[in-house]
Amino acid sequence: MAEVTDSKELSLRKGDYRPAEPDDLRAPCPVLNSLANHGIIARNGRNITAAELKAALRYLGMGFDVTAILVNGAFKVHSDDPKKGARLGLRDEDQVNEDGVPVLNLDQVGRPHAVEHDVSVTRQDRALGDCMRMNPDLLEQFLAAPKTERGFSASAFGKYRKIRYDKQKRDNPALEFDKINNFSGCAELGAVQCIFGRGFPYRVP
Known part of the structure; x- marks a missing residue:
């Protein structure tokens, strides 16, 4: 099924490779970047939900338990003071999409005092x-x-x-x-x- 996030990408299907464009966000993690480059998660690296990220990691063959630990931790709220927030948390407070669902951008994976x-x-x-x-x-x-x-x-x-x-x-x-x-x-x-x-x-x- 073709993606419809951008008219320039109507010919691309999930799994098709497209390198990141200048305005796309990417992480310090090459695996996450590859998932975005192949349209398994949002190609622009923005507004990725926990469900989408879990499905993408399962696509790689990760177990349910490891996937849940990684994604649930990442979707906690980030704090620059690790003593006041979740060690793995990457999201901003109230960072949600138009449906009110918590989301994450790939560049947030590189935040200090977190997983990177x-x-x-x-x-x-x-x-x-x-x-x-x-x-x-x-x-x-x-x-x-x-x-x-x-x-x-x-x-x-x-x-x-x-x-x-x-x-x-x-x-x-x-x-x-x-x-x-x-x-x-x-x-x-x-x-x-x-x-x-x-x-x-x-x-x-």
Whole structure:
């Protein structure tokens, strides 16, 4: 079924690829960006409901439990003081669509003191540069990291995260990376392995 959000996109169907345009919003998360680029969620990255985001993550193969935890947390109200708000909350207070349903924009995923963190695999630390867009040098370093003939294993992912942490600890005096951030970073790569991995044990090609 064709999308009707924009006359320029009448020929596009869900699953068709279109890169982000200048006015589209995107997240620091490449998976969310890919979902938007393929029309699984709003291509402009705006006004995404919790139901739409849950359906999109299920489309990737995520379990109901993980999907519920991630989305329900993200749709809580954000606070720049993590002691006064939900740690994962990303929405503004009273941020709803025309039907009164809570919504989220993709760029809000990059808000500070929430789910986004330093020591990303493909993004620069917030204090050192652009933490939203993919850094080509970091991507090349990641793809060139040691791995088995069948691809990245859990061990290879873990070793590379340690390399990234050691480097950022040297290079970023303002590094913010506590135990929760470390858990988030490891969980991200764990999700990559579970979704895109092949064989047993899973390897990411």
